[in-house]
C-alpha cells in the first residue's frame with residue numbers, strides 16, 4: 294500500500310552519530326543545539342524571529358497569548374483542521390467562533406470571517422490545511438482594517454509560499470509543527486514565527502516558565518506565568534540533520550502535487566482545488582473533491598493506494614458544542630474531499646500508479 298503519511302528520518306549513517314554525540318554530551322536540555330537549529334531554520338525560511346518549541350501545540354498556545362487572547366474573548370477559527378488548533382484556543386479560556394469555509398478549497402472564507410467579527414474578537418486563526426494557503430491577500434486586508442491579528446496555523450504548510458515568500462513571514466504569528474508525520478519531523482517539535490522583537494523576547498520567556506535565560510537563575514524575577522515549552526537539544530540535534538534533507542523533501546511533495554494537478558484536470562468525477570492568487574501550496578497531502586467518496590476510497594484501496602479524509606471536523610467535539618452553527622460551505626466540502634499520497638515517499642512510478650488508479654474510475 295502507498296500510505297497517506299510517513300515520517301521522514303535521515304539515513305542512520307547521518308543521524309546516529311549526531312544523536313549519540315548529543316545524548317552523551319552532558320547537555321541534553323535547551324542549549325547550543327537548539328540555538329544552532331533555530332539559526333538554520335530562520336535562515337532557510339527568511340524570518341530572523343523564530344523560536345523552537347517542544348510542539349506545534351505549544352506554539353499555538355503562545356501565539357494566542359501573545360495576541361492577547363484570554364478568558365471571555367472570541368477567536369474566529371475553522372473546524373476544518375486537526376484537533377490542536379482549536380484545543381489550543383480552549384486552553385486560553387477564549388471561545389471559538391466557527392467561520393465557514395470556501396466550499397471549493399475547504400479554507401476559511403474571508404467573507405464569513407468578516408461577518409462574524411464582534412467587539413470581543415481578539416484573533417483570527419487561519420489554517421493552511423494540507424499545505425494549501427488561505428486567501429492571505431484578503432485576510433491581510435481584514436486584519437489591517439480591524440486591527441485584529443492573524444495567527445497562521447502552518448503545521449501543514451512548511452515550505453508553502455505567499456507573495457513569493459515562505460509562510461512564516463506574513464502574519465504577526467505563524468505556527469509550525471515538527472511532529473512525526475509533518476513534512477519534517479524532530480520526533481516532536483514546533484516553531485513559532487513572530488514579527489516583532491517585543492513578541493520574540495516575551496515568547497522566549499514564556500517558553501521557560503517566565504524566566505529570562507539571559508540572566509543568572511538567582512537574579513531572575515518571573516513577572517508573567519510561563520510554560521515548559523522549550524525544545525531540548527536532543528530534538529534539535531535530530532532537526533539539524535533533518536534540515537539537510539528539507540529542500541529535497543519539499544521539492545518532492547511539490548513536484549508530485551503539481552503532477553497530480555495536471556493529471557487530474559478534466560477527469561470525470563474529480564474536481565481539483567483552486568489555489569488563491571499569489572499562493573503556492575507545499576502539498577503536505579494532495580487534496581481534491583470526488584463524487585461518491587466512499588466508492589472512490591474503496592476502489593483506490595483495492596488498487597494499493599490509501600485515499601481518505603484525515604481529520605474529524607472540530608465542531609463535532611463536545612467541548613465546542615456551545616459554538617455549533619450552520620456551516621454550509623464546510624458541509625459541502627467535508628462530504629466530498631479526499632486526500633491522496635503525495636509526499637517524499639511517492640516516486641515517479643508510484644505517482645503514475647496513483648493517476649492510473651484514479652483514471653480507471655470507481
Ligand SMILES: *Cc1c(COP(=O)(O)O)cnc(C)c1O
Nearest residue numbers: 348349350375377378448470472
Ligand atoms: C500537527 C498539527 C498541529 C501541531 O501539532 P503538534 O503535534 O503539537 O506539533 C497544529 N495544527 C495542525 C493543523 C496540525 O495538524
